[in-house]
Amino acid sequence: MYPNKEQEVLIAKTIGCSRFVFNHFLSKWNDAYKKTGKGLTYSTCSSQLPQLKKELVWLKEVDSIAIQSSLKNLADAYSRFFKKQNKAPRFKSKNNKVQSYTTRHTNGNIAIMDNKIKLPKLGLVRFAKSREVEGRILHATVRQNPSGTYFVSILVETDVQPLEKTKKAIGIDLGITDFAVLSDHRKIDNNTFTSKMEKKLKREQRKLSRRSLHAKKNGVNLLEAKNYQKQKRKVARLHEKVMNQRNDFLNKLSTELIKNHDTICIEHLHTRGMLRNHKLAKSIADVSWSAFITKLEYKAKWYGKTIIRVSRWFPSSQICSDCGHRDGKKALSIREWTCSNCHVQHDRDINASKNILIEGLRIQALV
Structure with missing residues (x-):
């Protein structure tokens, strides 16, 4: 307004x-x-x-x-x-x-x-x-x-009309390097909006800190310090820009997936627990998995589509999506591997998304 x-x-x-x-x-x-x-x-x-x-x-x-x-x-x-x-x-x-x-x-x-x-x-x-x-x-x-x-x-x-059925299903493996890897072999780039703005944000936040110290040294209330308030609004505008970019990306992706698929299978991530990993916390917070899943769920409810959550304990990275053989736990550094049973070579993330789709459809059939 x-x-x-x-x-x-x-x-x-x-x-x-x-x-x-x-x-x-x-x-x-x-x-x-x-x-x-x-x-x-x-x-x-x-x-x-x-x-x-x-x-x-x-x-x-x-x-x-x-x-x-x-x-x-x-x-x-x-x-x-x-x-x-x-x-x-x-x-x-x-x-x-x-x-x-x-x-x-x-x-x-x-x-x-x-x-x-x-x-x-x-x-x-x-x-x-x-x-x-x-x-x-x-x-x-x-x-x-x-x-x-x-x-x-x-x-x-208002009345929200269900979308036409496409008779398609898709599995999604969420990640950090790629925001989402889909079972149809597509990889959605992680835009890292905060990281891209980080240098500028740091510079403006340092200015804000200096103006805060200057105001306190002169005995001026921060609410009345004009230079501090001006800089505070500048920092807030940068944060708002990052938030708007992220929301725009999440809305467009979630709408595209809902329009083109009847069933979406996705891993039930324990984001709060993952944020305790201090090495990855910043990257996990930046990708906003929870916000993405929330958008998918309410849009699916609106338009008559189905979201299936696969247990976070499901070993999607360990199973061969071609023959179903479980090959054992693999370190995060291993991005490609070959099944010891059928000798098919797999991209770790695409294989995981295919397994999430297979497991999701199995759960749907049981309901």
Whole structure:
């Protein structure tokens, strides 16, 4: 989005008020939980909100639905906590990297008009319209990134039509040198977006550190240090560029695989455990396997395709995909090997992807 100066101020106020209301009622909720072993309820907090607005008049300046939504988010967070789905909700800070608020659609208060979006209190805001918004609008989330850019995410209710069946299946072996090796012999290059930007990032982060030290030496609060804040936004823009490049790559690859295959077999990776390997942690974090698998799964659910997870203990690199003979464990340095039974020469990764496909189809047949 491209808000004007007045709209930027109102967005900052709305984010601040939503954060204040969330923290205010979280404090009350925690006190009630300590005393009674039970928290409050959404309706209890909601009934106290009008009185809070009378005491704090500045809460009336912003979108009332956004404030109400922050209460709903708090109630949902506590509900998940009691179901042991996540940890207890924590207080929100104005120093969080991403600041946002959510507002619901009621009586046409959110609408798209040419290259502008109508939002409660903000009015018409110019935005980059990449495609038409189809379906019934449910709510909009306004977000400010550390780089100072503004985004709006619109949630709509729509019917997603399943894609045509291709009667094709594919196995995927994820890696670091090649991002993905497919059972049809294709190798998808690992773009290493962070590594390519690393030199520039290091240089800009060193500048940021120097400006931080300079501000502290002069007794200036970092929030008021203009040079520090300017450099901070510059570093954030570089990180944002890397994130956008990676997301674009993952979205295009996952969509292409979903469109062209009915069944996708993939290894069930234990990424958290693999990140404990300090030599490979940086490279593993850069390739974003988890994000890729998440995208594959939700797109498969949308378009009527099937994702089959193969156990991470399955020895895909040890089995000959031609004859099925298990040849024993091999060091990571061995990239090609010859089967001792049928004497077929294998590329380690292509062979592994073929075995993942065979095992995935076997699991599918059992279901």
